[in-house]
Amino acid sequence: MTRLIFMEHFMFGASMALYFVAALAYFISPFVKKEKIAKRIAGGAFMNAWAGLLVHTIAIVLRTIESGHAPFTNMYESLSFLAWASALAFVLINLRFSIPRVGPYIMLIVVGLMALASSPLMPKETTPLVPALQSYWLWLHVSVTLIGEAFFAVAFITSIMYIAARDPERREKMDSVSYRAVAVGFPLFTLGGLVFGMVWAEKAWGTYWSWDPKEVWSLITWLVFALYLHTRIRRGWSGKRSAIIAILGFLAALFTYFGVNYLLAGLHSYA
Amino acid sequence: MKSFLRFFSTVKLAITLLIILAVASILGTLIPQGRSAEEYAVRYGGLSAIFIRLQLTTLYHSFWYLALLGFFALNTMVCTLTRLSPKLRRASRPVVESDPKALAALKVKDRWKRAGSVADTRAAVERALRAARYRVRTSGDGPRGFLFARKRIAGIFGSDIVHAGLLIIIAGGIVSGIGGFKTQIPLKEGEMAPVPRAAFEVRLDKFTTEYYPDGAVKDWKSTVTVLENKNPVLTKTVEVNHPLSYKGFAFYQMSYGNDWDTVTVEVWAKKKSDPAFLRKLTLKPGGRTTLDDAENTEIFVRRFLPDFVLGEGNQPETRSLQPDNPAALIEGFRSGAKVFDGWIFAQYPDFAQMHGAEGADLAFELKGYTAGAYSVLEAAKDPGVPLIWLGCILVMAGLALAFYWPTWEIRAAIEEAQGKTDIALGGHASKSRDRFEKEFASVAETLRRSR
Numbered sequence: 001m002t003r004l005i006f007m008e009h010f011m012f013g014a015s016m017a018l019y020f021v022a023a024l025a026y027f028i029s030p031f032v033k034k035e036k037i038a039k040r041i042a043g044g045a046f047m048n049a050w051a052g053l054l055v056h057t058i059a060i061v062l063r064t065i066e067s068g069h070a071p072f073t074n075m076y077e078s079l080s081f082l083a084w085a086s087a088l089a090f091v092l093i094n095l096r097f098s099i100p101r102v103g104p105y106i107m108l109i110v111v112g113l114m115a116l117a118s119s120p121l122m123p124k125e126t127t128p129l130v131p132a133l134q135s136y137w138l139w140l141h142v143s144v145t146l147i148g149e150a151f152f153a154v155a156f157i158t159s160i161m162y163i164a165a166r167d168p169e170r171r172e173k174m175d176s177v178s179y180r181a182v183a184v185g186f187p188l189f190t191l192g193g194l195v196f197g198m199v200w201a202e203k204a205w206g207t208y209w210s211w212d213p214k215e216v217w218s219l220i221t222w223l224v225f226a227l228y229l230h231t232r233i234r235r236g237w238s239g240k241r242s243a244i245i246a247i248l249g250f251l252a253a254l255f256t257y258f259g260v261n262y263l264l265a266g267l268h269s270y271a
Numbered sequence: 272m273k274s275f276l277r278f279f280s281t282v283k284l285a286i287t288l289l290i291i292l293a294v295a296s297i298l299g300t301l302i303p304q305g306r307s308a309e310e311y312a313v314r315y316g317g318l319s320a321i322f323i324r325l326q327l328t329t330l331y332h333s334f335w336y337l338a339l340l341g342f343f344a345l346n347t348m349v350c351t352l353t354r355l356s357p358k359l360r361r362a363s364r365p366v367v368e369s370d371p372k373a374l375a376a377l378k379v380k381d382r383w384k385r386a387g388s389v390a391d392t393r394a395a396v397e398r399a400l401r402a403a404r405y406r407v408r409t410s411g412d413g414p415r416g417f418l419f420a421r422k423r424i425a426g427i428f429g430s431d432i433v434h435a436g437l438l439i440i441i442a443g444g445i446v447s448g449i450g451g452f453k454t455q456i457p458l459k460e461g462e463m464a465p466v467p468r469a470a471f472e473v474r475l476d477k478f479t480t481e482y483y484p485d486g487a488v489k490d491w492k493s494t495v496t497v498l499e500n501k502n503p504v505l506t507k508t509v510e511v512n513h514p515l516s517y518k519g520f521a522f523y524q525m526s527y528g529n530d531w532d533t534v535t536v537e538v539w540a541k542k543k544s545d546p547a548f549l550r551k552l553t554l555k556p557g558g559r560t561t562l563d564d565a566e567n568t569e570i571f572v573r574r575f576l577p578d579f580v581l582g583e584g585n586q587p588e589t590r591s592l593q594p595d596n597p598a599a600l601i602e603g604f605r606s607g608a609k610v611f612d613g614w615i616f617a618q619y620p621d622f623a624q625m626h627g628a629e630g631a632d633l634a635f636e637l638k639g640y641t642a643g644a645y646s647v648l649e650a651a652k653d654p655g656v657p658l659i660w661l662g663c664i665l666v667m668a669g670l671a672l673a674f675y676w677p678t679w680e681i682r683a684a685i686e687e688a689q690g691k692t693d694i695a696l697g698g699h700a701s702k703s704r705d706r707f708e709k710e711f712a713s714v715a716e717t718l719r720r721s722r
Contacts, residue, residue, distance in 0.1 A: 127487075128483045128485070128487055128489065130487070130488070131488060131489065131490050131491060131510070131511040131512070131524075132511050132512070134490070134511070134512055135512040137512075183674045186670070186674075187667070187670040187671065187674060190666065190667065190670060191667055194663075195663045195666070195667060198659065198663065199660075199663075202656060203512055203513075203514065204511060204512050204523075205523070206453060206514065206521060206523040206525075206649050206651040207453075207651070207653075208653075208656065208659055209444070211299070211304065211331040213300045216296050216297075216299060216300050216331075217300060219296060220293050220296050220297060223289050223292055223293040223296070224293060226289055227286060227289045227290065227293075230282060230285055230286055230289065231286060234282040235282060235283075235286070260300075264300055
């Protein structure tokens with residue numbers, strides 16, 4: 001193991017620990033009676049999430065330097081990047097809308113993704129790029145898609161919390177944050193997953209669309225979120241019905257990302 | 272015609288079609304597409320005939336899926352067009368006058384009385400709104416005045432631009448389907464081939480495979496020259512991700528292989544009784560050479576197979592064109608009579624099965640083989656592509672407008688009221704309502720403080 005990779009693994013573990021502490025602090029803060037202290041704990045959790053994100057960023061940069069290519073060419077790398085993007089989506093949305101209650105669940109998902117990435121089943125060696133992946137479109141296509149999916153993950157969590165919550169004020173907040181997350185995720189997913197995907201496919205395979213299972217599942221994900229937007233904006237749906245569509249949309253995105261690779265064969269058989 | 276339009280103009284239909292399209296698309300990923308009838312028979316038994324009949328095995332090109340897409344396009348088009356003219360009117364000729372009672376019914380509103388004439392108040396409101404970067408229209412004079420202020424009107428057209436983009440993408444898909452064509456052109460080094468449906472030819476000058484230090488393939492490179500009337504006009508190295516474009520055609524590095532017709536094999540002959548005896552023979556299949564030994568044994572290489580396998584009736588054949596199990600058939604003659612024959616394998620030197628070689632005291636090994644390379648280029652012409660990119664740009668621009676260019680409107684109705692002036696303000700935001708409410712409150716606050 002080279003020194004860089006050793007450092008990368010160390011940073012990866014450190015950021016995972018920071019995210020975990022953030023999850024715990026977020027989890028504890030609502031149970032603390034004194035409001036001042038509870039707020040301070042939630043603030044500390046947010047700082048921890050930022051710190052985790054920073055250290056995780058360093059880990060990903062180290063990996064990029066070591067491998068010499070984009071940090072998402074196998075399952076370990078792309079899971080780590082998805083975890084990073086989810087943490088990023090959370091801190092950005094929290095900055096704008098203040099959603100400490102969402103914190104523990106998002107942070108646990110981030111930790112879970114990283115735990116999955118570090119499982120012995122995922123090969124962690126840096127491997128040189130196969131010819132098909134040698135393109136700057138790898139950077140654009142995968143990173144923008146995964147960041148879009150991370151915002152879908154936030155919408156997923158807030159939608160579940162909407163359904164679980166009783167307090168009408170919190171429900172309204174979860175419903176609105178869920179929509180805001182989709183409003184960021186949908187354009188990013190369209191750009192990264194579909195548009196950049198088509199541009200790259202045209203360059204590498206000579207066809208912008210091949211009805212490959214991964215392409216079709218991206219389209220399905222896109223259709224589900226288009227349904228979300230049309231029912232919400234044009235038919236005035238909100239609340240539970242919207243939440244269910246957002247949950248289905250994220251599950252479709254998850255299947256596009258994960259399930260297609262393991263269950264359906266196709267052109268996207270890299271990671 | 273009217274009921275037809277009404278049917279295709281509803282959002283309900285759009286929602287239904289989105290659901291049906293999603294479900295149909297899922298079905299196509301569960302059933303493998305475009306396989307042979309035999310494979311489906313093995314996989315699905317009696318159901319396979321029904322699947323094929325319903326075109327579930329070529330679902331995305333089936334009549335019914337394309338019809339669904341057609342309905343979807345029609346729905347999008349009618350929906351967008353019917354909503355467009357009221358939107359255009361709203362953008363170009365908004366109604367400036369408003370009823371104070373209607374303003375009071377809005378979610379975002381304010382109302383108070385202030386000193387000063389109606390004209391002064393109207394001017395003050397206009398100033399405050401312009402300062403907040405609104406475009407302001409005014410009307411009314413005497414005891415009543417009206418203002419209509421708006422910013423980022425383009426935002427209301429975001430969804431229409433997305434829909435236009437989608438329709439152009441679908442149109443691009445149709446153009447690709449009708450006018451697009453692709454074909455594979457296998458070329459040996461130095462070979463030239465005409466490009467189908469084009470008035471030029473391509474020549475492969477050189478084909479190389481580059482490897483990483485660990486032996487994995489790094490790149491395939493084909494140096495390709497385009498010729499018009501036998502005159503070279505363009506030379507470029509085609510790699511994966513780096514196609515060559517010429518006159519509406521694109522050439523992609525698709526595949527590669529060895530040209531086994533030009534193979535040369537290296538065979539080593541040894542003698543059991545004499546460890547010092549070693550003859551290295553270089554031969555082409557069909558060729559022969561004389562072994563420099565006491566018996567003047569003649570060696571033939573009858574056949575070469577890159578991927579040896581025993582096929583039907585135990586007959587040797589090649590499974591693929593990749594050198595996964597290279598094998599050569601050797602025959603030996605002494606004084607015109609065959610004394611031994613058999614297959615030797617490059618990967619399994621101990622596995623050679625030579626009939627009669629023991630008696631002849633000879634052993635053979637297939638030490639190497641070299642074959643010329645060929646490269647497979649894919650030539651593709653797709654006139655739909657520019658439409659696709661145009662559609663993508665519109666979709667992205669429309670999404671940006673729809674989500675991040677919120678149209679905000681503020682109306683004011685000003686009236687004389689018992690020596691004072693009554694101001695009724697009302698606001699409407701298409702998106703980002705919380706930020707709009709803040710801005711509305713700050714405009715109202717500025718006005719309340721102004722004298």
